[in-house]
Amino acid sequence: MFNRWGLLWDLMRGNRMRYAGAVVATAFSALLSLIPTLVIRTTVDSIIGDKPMDVPGWVEDAVLRLGGRDALAHNLWVCGVALLAISLINGAAMYVRGKWTAQASESMARNLRDLLYDHLQNLPYDEHVKAETGDWVQRCTSDVETIRRFLAVQMVEIGRTGFLLVMALTIMFSLNVKMTFISMAVVPVILAFSYVFFSKVKEAFRLADEAEGKLTTVLQENLTGIRVVKAFGRQAYEVEKFDGKNREYRDLSYRLVRLMANYWALSDFLIMVQMVIVMVTGVYWASRGTMTLGTLLTFMSYEGMLLWPVRQMGRILTDMGRAQISLTRIKELLDKPREDMDEDGLTPDLNADIEFKNVYFEYEKGHPVLQDISFKVKKGQTVAILGPTGSGKSSLVHLLLRLYDYQRGSITIGGVELKKINKKWLRQNIGIVLQEPFLFSRTIKENVALGRSDVTEAEILEAMRVAALSDVIQQFEEGYDTLVGERGVTLSGGQKQRVAIARALVRNSSILIFDDSLSAVDTETDAAIRRALKERRKGITTFIISHRITTLAEADLILVLDQGRLIQSGTHEELIRQPGLYQRIWALQSRLEEELADEYKDLEYPAQERGVM
Amino acid sequence: MSTYQEQEYTQPFNMDLWKKLIRYAWPYRRDLLLLAAVMAASGGIDAVFPLMNRYAVDNFIVPGKLDGLWIFALINVMLISIQAFNVWMLICIAGRIETGLCYDIRKMGFKKLQELSFSYFDKTPVGWIMARMTSDIQRLGETVAWGLVDLMWGSAMMVATTGVMLYLNWRLALITLSVVPILAAVSIYFQRVILMAYRQVRRINSQITGAFNEGIMGAKTTKTLAREEENLREFKELTERMRHSSVRAVVVSSIYMPVVMALGSIGTGLVLWLGGEGVIGKSISYGTLVAFINYTMQFFEPIRELARIFAELQNSQASAERVFSMLETQPDVKDSPEVIEKYGDLFTPKKENWPPIKGDVTFHNVSFSYKEGEEVLKDFNLEVKAGETIALVGETGAGKSTIVNLLCRFYEPTEGEVRIDGVDYRKRSQLWLQSNIGYVLQTPHLFSGTVKENIRYGRLDASDEEVIEAAKLVNAHDFIMRLEKGYDTEVGEGGNRLSTGQKQLISFARAVLANPRIFVLDEATSSVDTETEQIIQNAIQKVLRGRTSFVIAHRLSTIRSADRILVIRNGRVVEQGTHFELLRRRGYYYRLYTNQFMEEKEREIMSQTRG
Numbered sequence A: 001m002f003n004r005w006g007l008l009w010d011l012m013r014g015n016r017m018r019y020a021g022a023v024v025a026t027a028f029s030a031l032l033s034l035i036p037t038l039v040i041r042t043t044v045d046s047i048i049g050d051k052p053m054d055v056p057g058w059v060e061d062a063v064l065r066l067g068g069r070d071a072l073a074h075n076l077w078v079c080g081v082a083l084l085a086i087s088l089i090n091g092a093a094m095y096v097r098g099k100w101t102a103q104a105s106e107s108m109a110r111n112l113r114d115l116l117y118d119h120l121q122n123l124p125y126d127e128h129v130k131a132e133t134g135d136w137v138q139r140c141t142s143d144v145e146t147i148r149r150f151l152a153v154q155m156v157e158i159g160r161t162g163f164l165l166v167m168a169l170t171i172m173f174s175l176n177v178k179m180t181f182i183s184m185a186v187v188p189v190i191l192a193f194s195y196v197f198f199s200k201v202k203e204a205f206r207l208a209d210e211a212e213g214k215l216t217t218v219l220q221e222n223l224t225g226i227r228v229v230k231a232f233g234r235q236a237y238e239v240e241k242f243d244g245k246n247r248e249y250r251d252l253s254y255r256l257v258r259l260m261a262n263y264w265a266l267s268d269f270l271i272m273v274q275m276v277i278v279m280v281t282g283v284y285w286a287s288r289g290t291m292t293l294g295t296l297l298t299f300m301s302y303e304g305m306l307l308w309p310v311r312q313m314g315r316i317l318t319d320m321g322r323a324q325i326s327l328t329r330i331k332e333l334l335d336k337p338r339e340d341m342d343e344d345g346l347t348p349d350l351n352a353d354i355e356f357k358n359v360y361f362e363y364e365k366g367h368p369v370l371q372d373i374s375f376k377v378k379k380g381q382t383v384a385i386l387g388p389t390g391s392g393k394s395s396l397v398h399l400l401l402r403l404y405d406y407q408r409g410s411i412t413i414g415g416v417e418l419k420k421i422n423k424k425w426l427r428q429n430i431g432i433v434l435q436e437p438f439l440f441s442r443t444i445k446e447n448v449a450l451g452r453s454d455v456t457e458a459e460i461l462e463a464m465r466v467a468a469l470s471d472v473i474q475q476f477e478e479g480y481d482t483l484v485g486e487r488g489v490t491l492s493g494g495q496k497q498r499v500a501i502a503r504a505l506v507r508n509s510s511i512l513i514f515d516d517s518l519s520a521v522d523t524e525t526d527a528a529i530r531r532a533l534k535e536r537r538k539g540i541t542t543f544i545i546s547h548r549i550t551t552l553a554e555a556d557l558i559l560v561l562d563q564g565r566l567i568q569s570g571t572h573e574e575l576i577r578q579p580g581l582y583q584r585i586w587a588l589q590s591r592l593e594e595e596l597a598d599e600y601k602d603l604e605y606p607a608q609e610r611g612v613m
Numbered sequence B: 001m002s003t004y005q006e007q008e009y010t011q012p013f014n015m016d017l018w019k020k021l022i023r024y025a026w027p028y029r030r031d032l033l034l035l036a037a038v039m040a041a042s043g044g045i046d047a048v049f050p051l052m053n054r055y056a057v058d059n060f061i062v063p064g065k066l067d068g069l070w071i072f073a074l075i076n077v078m079l080i081s082i083q084a085f086n087v088w089m090l091i092c093i094a095g096r097i098e099t100g101l102c103y104d105i106r107k108m109g110f111k112k113l114q115e116l117s118f119s120y121f122d123k124t125p126v127g128w129i130m131a132r133m134t135s136d137i138q139r140l141g142e143t144v145a146w147g148l149v150d151l152m153w154g155s156a157m158m159v160a161t162t163g164v165m166l167y168l169n170w171r172l173a174l175i176t177l178s179v180v181p182i183l184a185a186v187s188i189y190f191q192r193v194i195l196m197a198y199r200q201v202r203r204i205n206s207q208i209t210g211a212f213n214e215g216i217m218g219a220k221t222t223k224t225l226a227r228e229e230e231n232l233r234e235f236k237e238l239t240e241r242m243r244h245s246s247v248r249a250v251v252v253s254s255i256y257m258p259v260v261m262a263l264g265s266i267g268t269g270l271v272l273w274l275g276g277e278g279v280i281g282k283s284i285s286y287g288t289l290v291a292f293i294n295y296t297m298q299f300f301e302p303i304r305e306l307a308r309i310f311a312e313l314q315n316s317q318a319s320a321e322r323v324f325s326m327l328e329t330q331p332d333v334k335d336s337p338e339v340i341e342k343y344g345d346l347f348t349p350k351k352e353n354w355p356p357i358k359g360d361v362t363f364h365n366v367s368f369s370y371k372e373g374e375e376v377l378k379d380f381n382l383e384v385k386a387g388e389t390i391a392l393v394g395e396t397g398a399g400k401s402t403i404v405n406l407l408c409r410f411y412e413p414t415e416g417e418v419r420i421d422g423v424d425y426r427k428r429s430q431l432w433l434q435s436n437i438g439y440v441l442q443t444p445h446l447f448s449g450t451v452k453e454n455i456r457y458g459r460l461d462a463s464d465e466e467v468i469e470a471a472k473l474v475n476a477h478d479f480i481m482r483l484e485k486g487y488d489t490e491v492g493e494g495g496n497r498l499s500t501g502q503k504q505l506i507s508f509a510r511a512v513l514a515n516p517r518i519f520v521l522d523e524a525t526s527s528v529d530t531e532t533e534q535i536i537q538n539a540i541q542k543v544l545r546g547r548t549s550f551v552i553a554h555r556l557s558t559i560r561s562a563d564r565i566l567v568i569r570n571g572r573v574v575e576q577g578t579h580f581e582l583l584r585r586r587g588y589y590y591r592l593y594t595n596q597f598m599e600e601k602e603r604e605i606m607s608q609t610r611g
Helices: A002-011 A016-048 A057-065 A068-074 A077-121 A125-129 A133-175 A177-183 A187-200 A202-224 A226-231 A235-288 A293-335 A393-400 A423-429 A444-449 A457-466 A470-474 A493-505 A523-536 A549-553 A581-595 A606-610 B015-061 B069-115 B118-123 B126-168 B170-177 B179-217 B219-225 B228-280 B286-298 B300-327 B337-343 B400-407 B430-435 B451-456 B464-473 B477-482 B500-514 B530-544 B556-561 B579-585 B588-610
Strands: A354-364 A367-377 A382-386 A408-413 A430-433 A511-515 A541-545 A557-562 A565-570 B361-371 B374-384 B389-393 B415-420 B437-440 B518-522 B548-552 B564-569 B572-577
Touching: A002 A077, A002 A293, A016 A068, A016 A077, A016 A133, A016 A293, A016 B228, A016 B286, A057 A068, A077 A133, A077 A293, A077 B179, A077 B219, A077 B228, A125 B219, A133 A177, A133 A293, A133 B179, A177 A235, A177 A293, A187 A202, A187 A235, A187 A293, A202 A226, A202 A235, A202 B069, A202 B126, A226 A235, A226 B118, A226 B437, A235 A293, A235 B015, A235 B069, A293 B015, A293 B286, A354 A393, A367 A393, A367 A408, A367 A557, A367 A565, A382 A393, A382 A549, A382 A581, A393 A511, A393 A541, A423 A430, A423 B219, A430 A493, A444 A457, A444 A493, A457 A470, A457 A493, A457 A523, A470 A493, A493 A523, A523 A549, A523 B588, A549 A581, A557 A581, A565 A581, A581 B588, B015 B069, B015 B126, B015 B286, B015 B300, B069 B126, B069 B300, B126 B170, B126 B286, B126 B300, B170 B179, B170 B228, B170 B286, B179 B219, B179 B228, B179 B300, B219 B228, B228 B286, B228 B300, B361 B400, B374 B400, B374 B572, B389 B400, B389 B556, B400 B518, B400 B548, B400 B564, B430 B437, B437 B500, B451 B464, B451 B500, B464 B477, B464 B500, B464 B530, B477 B500, B500 B530, B518 B530, B530 B548, B530 B556, B556 B588, B564 B579, B564 B588, B572 B579, B572 B588, B579 B588
Parallel strands: A382 A541, A382 A557, A430 A511, A511 A541, B389 B548, B389 B564, B437 B518, B518 B548
Antiparallel strands: A354 A367, A354 A408, A557 A565, B361 B374, B361 B415, B564 B572
């Protein structure tokens, strides 16, 4: 409990005084808004009328200094100016309250958003693999909004109503005790009524929300599946289905409206009854002379100022529970431990030999993903990794960036143990292209430029050339400046992979990793990219995961993984002589040629056209 | 969502638009009139209350008499009862208009969307349509219902207040009312500025939501790029902009309220001064003074409300424009009036007039372009006999789907004809053709609901037995029975509780149940496990048998078993013939085929190792 609100307190840092100031301004403004009525009361009773002045001493002094009641009666404009002056001061207080509350609560919301964004970004890789994106986004947006509203609107309303109530009651008691009790008679009833009503009506709100959700789902599914709808000629059926949900939503929201109508009408009635009671009793006492006209006017005007906000309180109080729930949900995200970046770790030159020694790795206890992996890579070599799905290929390269840490064995780069190296340093100097890379909703060029902050235009264009992006770009009217992602065009898997390759290339990394990142590119483009890459990556240690034999064959070292174990390793020449996965795949080449033997004879080009060099 | 959505609409009042809106609101004319009457009454009564105070002061308090106090109290209670009833009525009626109107327009919109052609959906993002169908329509309904409420109440109260004040003392009334024009001008100015400021806040807010979405979905990539700090810096710029504009919006409102209050208190001050002098000089009664004070303290409310409505109307006008533009879109592919006359439209087909279909398909000199000037098909001719299987082969994005889109009449040829059984398909209804075409997509799309409901989508009047039979035919029965509730298992939104392979099998069953004469299959490239792969292959062979089929093919077995193969490159048919003929030609097809051959075999070997 304390922790939750403690978070809020922390986030208010730098704005606490402002918020406190806003509270003071709220109180001051509440007081000032009660005074014009008192000025009117005194003017009506004692200046225009002839009742004795029943005001604090300093006001009487001021009146005397202005020449006494008679002088004022001949210069009534002074009273008018007093009203205006009070309202101007009140206006200033309201302005300050509004500005400071907004500054404090908006800064808090900004801090919270920044904190969440930073925190989520820095969670361990594994958390993101398992992430429920929709739920997280929900927490970062609507829950933050609920808390912002709580601070910016609800707290202010509660504060204002509270101050108003206390001050008005003080004044009212000092004017007429009996009348005060009479004028507050309905307040508890209204409060209780609106609190109970809004607690009860939650269910109706929920039902209407759900109906709206269902309606949206039907619409969304229809639009995304419009091909199916049209192909089966199911338009009429769909219209009927939609109509059902549409009708349900209409009826449930109308039911809600009816409930609200009952509430507003009944609470309005209660408030107005209260006002009539005050007026009639007041008229009775005033005509008997036990109460002045001005006092009656004061009571009637205070009733108007108090009762409507009091009714709102019922609603706000029921809403307040939501702020607490939201805070808990946000806290849950923030309580997830951040990734330890090993910032004090070493920052060695990564352009060095790499050695794996008996490496063992598991995601879950007792389910090894990699076992007993040992191999050596000389700096600048190209390593190809082959293996069926689930054999641990991706995990192996993920270890190099310390996206995960191995449990046993050792990995060294230039003799330095990987676990001792600063993670950020590793990731800055190793380029990896994931199999399903993510592009940000920016232009194609900007996406490539994300690879390195100080990249030049020429470098971007060169990387795009190597990644064979130019023919992707030709398709779009705006070329390199075509917006991709959510708000722009959708690229195909292969196109995305190519952008991601260009993005990795501009990084000038010491180590490059391609995690099956050409899988969605057709073979001819694949060959073109590889040819261009080969020229470029001279001296860069490269890891390539692929199932294409032509890609694998060029490597200096080929690793064959199966079920987490390294079952074969060696060069192309070595492996084609050993029985095993690699040999069998290689044999396909000749089998293809046998199968197509007769057509093949008078053919000049097949090998290089397919990209086999 | 589209950038289109963020466009600013700041056109002046658009009369045509509101006329159109009146057309949609026409069925609610009686409710609207009643609502207007209720609101006028309510505004009028609100203006009467200060008069009651005046009466009390002049007839009870000043003379010190109590005769008729009970009747006075009773009249008051009556007035407030009427007022409470008015409140109840107004909420009910306005609610009925709002929910009803939204329902009507949504219904019309949905129907329109079902009629629109593919070209519309190709150009328009789903998010944009969703926004039109939800928030814009909602705003339109609100404006009509609640805008009228505030408009009527505000006007009635203003008119009544002015009238009463002039009647009580026209000189004092004219002097105090002199602040009203200033009040109105200030209000109209500020309400506009406030609305714009909040609109800006909403825009940035949706950018923040987008940034969170992207930050979370792209977190893995961010990590590998070690870009956390740059991302945070960019995000902080955004949240700072949000803070700045939110504070600005509040500050503008915080200036407006004091200004209104000050203007109001000038009115009250004038009354106290001049009215007070009148009381002293006996030209005005105490009661009138009290009534005037009451009026000056409340008359800024209706002005504020009116100013707010006018500001909001502009916003609603933008919504109306977007909604109407959607409702008025004409589909590119449309049946001619004669065709509709004979075969019925999408929603009321005249099936009794539908001719039976054999399944011959002819493309006769067909040319086609998606965009003006960029012809993707020129003078294309193809003759397909009923029962033949045609495979379309080519790389992703080569334009294989163009031929399929033309065949299904999702698009129509720009020149030439597509004939079904020798007759131009434009002489038949779209529904007739589409009811006879089965279509299975490479990314199968299912609807929320049970497995059974999804299969039955193929033929709505199919019995349970027929559904099961269809599932058995495509070998989906076994896995369905292994699901928790068998055929009654919920598939989830978009079918996301099932695997891709399972979704494919269900979509096959759905197509088989429809039992079409012409079958279109867009084969999946995504890899499923070998076992499912075998089952799917098997299903495909069964489904294609005996039907005219067009297959966008990726699998060798499907390609090889086709009667004819069309090889497509850069949107053009570059080669066509049987598998054997094409191989012999050793052209583009040969290359595609050998590549595919290698890929498939490699995958096969890999999966054997695994087992």
